C-alpha cells in the first residue's frame with residue numbers, strides 16, 4: 001500500500017482501519033461500521049482479540065511506568081494509534097510531570113484525533129509519518145524540536161511491528177532508530193505471535209487484516225528477541241505481555257492467551 | 270454496622286471492593302493499576318452503603334456512582350452487568366448492612382446505578398463518535414490542503430525553472446501561444462528576444478558549475494528586474510527569452526534588447542569572482558496575424574546565431590531574406606550525403622597545356638552536381654558549404670577516388686598520357702591517414718603516382734602544426750606531384766616553399782588578367798614584370814609554373830615569352846568530360 005510521496009492519502013471510512021479496530025477491541029467508540037465489522041470478524045476468528053488488546057495496552061502502561069521510574073523523560077511513540085484511555089503522556093506524567101512525548105502514526109485520522117486531544121499541550125506533538133522511514137521521523141522538525149536525542153529517549157514500537165513486512169526490513173528500521181539514540185535510551189516492542197496457536201486461526205486473522213491497509217506479519221519469539229539487537233533486555237526479557245512485570249502474580253495466569261509477546265531493552269554504553 | 274463501613278479508610282479496600290474489582294477487571298481496558306481500581310471501587314462502595322442507609326432515601330448517589338464508573342473507564346456492557354451482579358449478591362452481606370427496607374432500597378439504588386451508568390455510557394459513546402468524525406473531517410481538510418499544495422508545487426515545478434525560478438520553456442510557450450491566439454489581436458505586433466550569454470561555457474569550465482549556476486541566478490534576477498512588465502523565461506542552459514507584447518515596431522523590441530544587454534553587462538560578483546559577461550540577442554518582431562509560436566521562436570533563435578557569429582555582445586534583427594538564403598544553403602548541404610550515395614556527382618576536366626609545344630600535360634578534375642531539382646551545380650555553389658560543414662571530407666574523398674579511377678583508363682595516343690590534378694581541401698590535408706588513403710587508391714586503381722597531382726592552397730600550409738608538412742612529404746614520397754593552387758592570392762611566401770616537396774605553382778588568374786590589356790598599358794606591364802620575376806624565382810626553386818585563367822592567345826603568347834611553363838583557361842579549353850578532352854588531343 002505504498003503511496004507515492006506526492007499523492008495525499010484518501011480518507012475512506014468504508015475501509016477498516018487497524019487503529020480504529022484496536023479502539024473497538026478496547027471498548028472505545030472511536031470507530032465506524034466498517035471497523036466494527038472487521039473487528040467482529042476478527043473476534044469470531046480469534047475470540048481473545050479484545051483481551052489481547054487490553055493486555056497489550058496494559059503492558060504499554062506498565063512499561064511506561066517502569067521507564068519513568070528508570071528516569072526516562074522523553075518518549076517517541078511510533079504507531080501510537082487513536083488516543084483513548086491511558087495515553088503515554090498521561091501515564092508518564094503521573095510519575096514524571098514534565099515528560100515529553102512525540103506521537104507518530106501513519107493513519108491520518110488517528111493523527112488528526114491525537115492533535116485535537118493534545119491541542120495546547122506544549123510537551124507533546126503529533127507527527128504523521130511512517131515507521132518504515134525512520135530517518136524522516138528522526139529528522140522531522142517537530143521531533144527535533146521536542147526531543148533532545150543526546151538524552152535518553154524511550155522508543156515505543158508497541159503493537160505495530162506486525163504491520164511491517166519482512167520486505168520492509170524491520171531489523172534495519174529498528175537499527176536506524178537505535179543508532180540515533182543516546183545511552184540510557186530504551187526500546188519497547190510488542191507484537192502478535194502465533195506461538196502455540198493453530199494455523200487455521202492464524203490464517204483467519206490474516207484474512208481479516210487483508211481488508212485493511214495493514215496486513216498482519218506474525219512473528220516468533222526468536223524473531224522478536226532479535227529485534228532488540230544492540231539493546232540489553234531488561235527482566236524478564238521477551239515474554240507474553242501479561243508476564244512482563246505483572247502487578248499481581250495472578251494477572252500473569254493464562255498469559256499465552258494474550259497472543260502478544262513483548263519486551264523492553266536498554267541501550268548501554 | 271453502617272458506621273464501620275463509612276469509617277473505613279479508602280486506601281484499605283475491603284472484601285467487597287476487592288470482589289468488585291475482580292468482577293469488572295478485564296471487561297474493558299483500564300488505565301489504572303489494580304490498587305488504584307480497588308481504591309476507586311472502595312470509595313464508590315462507601316457511597317452506595319451510605320445511600321442505602323440515608324434518611325430520607327435519595328437515588329441521586331446511585332446515578333452518580335454509575336456515571337463515575339463510566340468516567341473511570343469501567344465502561345462496557347459487561348462492566349455494568351458484573352457490577353449489578355456483585356452489588357446485588359455481596360454488598361449487603363460483605364458490609365453487614367441491615368434494615369427494614371434495605372432490600373427494597375437496594376433494588377431501587379441498583380436501578381439508579383444502572384440508569385446513571387447507561388446515560389453516561391451513551392453520552393460517552395456519542396462524544397467519541399462525534400470526536401472521531403471531527404477527526405475524519407480534519408484529516409480530510411488536511412489531505413485536501415496537501416493535495417492542493419502538491420498540485421501547486423507540481424504545477425510550479427512543471428512551469429518554472431528550479432535554478433532561477435524563472436518561467437520555463439513550457440510556460441513561455443503557453444503564454445506566447447495565448448498571446449498569439451487571443452481574439453482581436455491579429456493586427457497588433459509582437460516581439461521576442463532570444464538572449465544567450467557569450468562564452469558562458471568558459472565560466473563553467475574554468476570556475477566550476479556552481480559558479481556558473483550562481484551567475485545564471487544573478488543574470489536571471491537582473492533580467493527580471495530590468496525588464497519588469499515583460500515575461501522573461503529561461504529556455505535552458507544560458508539561454509533566456511523575453512516576450513514583448515503589443516510592440517509598435519522593431520524599435521520597441523530593440524529598446525528591450527538594449528536594456529537586457531545593459532543588465533547583463535554589469536560586472537557580477539559571484540563567489541568572490543568579479544565576472545564580466547556579455548550576451549548576444551536575436552530579435553524577431555512581427556504582426557500577430559499569420560505567425561505561430563514556433564515560427565517566432567525559430568526566427569529569434571536563428572537571429573541569435575547571427576549575433577553570435579558577428580562576435581557577440583550585440584543584438585541582431587531577423588532578416589527574412591538572409592534567413593531564406595541560409596535555409597537554402599542548409600538544405601543544400603544536407604542533400605550532399607544522399608547525393609553522394611545516389612551518384613549525383615560527376616567530374617569534368619580542364620586541360621593544362623604546355624606553353625612550349627601546346628601539348629596536353631594534364632587535366633584538372635572539377636566536380637559537378639547533377640541536382641535533381643536545381644540542375645547541374647558548379648563547385649562554387651556547394652564546395653564552400655561542404656568545407657564549412659566538414660562534408661568536404663567525404664566529397665573530396667569521392668572526387669579523388671573517381672579521378673584516379675578514370676585517369677587510369679586514359680591512354681596516350683602518341684605522346685605522354687596526361688596526369689590528373691585534384692584539389693585537396695584544408696580539412697583533407699589535416700586529416701590523419703591521407704597518405705594511406707592516397708597510397709591505397711593508387712594501388713587499387715593502378716594509376717602511376719606521377720600521373721596524380723594534388724593541388725593544395727597556400728593557406729593549407731599556414732598551420733602551426735606539423736601535420737600538413739608531414740602529409741605533403743608522405744605524398745611526395747609516394748611519387749605524387751604537388752601543386753600550390755591560387756598562388757599569389759594569399760600569403761605568397763616563396764621562402765617556405767623551399768622546404769616543401771612542391772613541384773608546381775599555379776598562379777592565380779588575377780595576375781594573368783592584367784596581361785589582356787595592350788602591352789603598352791603601364792598596369793599591364795607591371796603585372797607582366799611581377800609574373801616574370803615570379804616565374805624566374807620559381808624556376809630557381811626547381812618549380813614549374815602554370816598560369817590559370819588564360820583566356821586569349823595574346824595572354825598565352827606573353828606568358829610563353831616570360832618563360833611560364835603551362836597554361837589553363839578558356840583559351841586552352843573549357844571543362845568537359847574526359848573523353849571529349851582526350852579525343853581532342855588525340
Ligand SMILES: C[S@@+](CC[C@H](N)C(=O)[O-])C[C@H]1O[C@@H](n2cnc3c(N)ncnc32)[C@H](O)[C@@H]1O
Nearest residue numbers: 019022079080081105106107130131158159163
Ligand atoms: C494496534 S495500534 C497500536 C496503538 C498503540 N501503540 C498501542 O499499542 O496501544 C497500531 C497503530 O499502528 C499504526 N501503524 C501501522 N503501520 C504503521 C506504520 N508503518 N508506521 C506508523 N504507524 C503505523 C496504525 O495506524 C495504528 O494506529
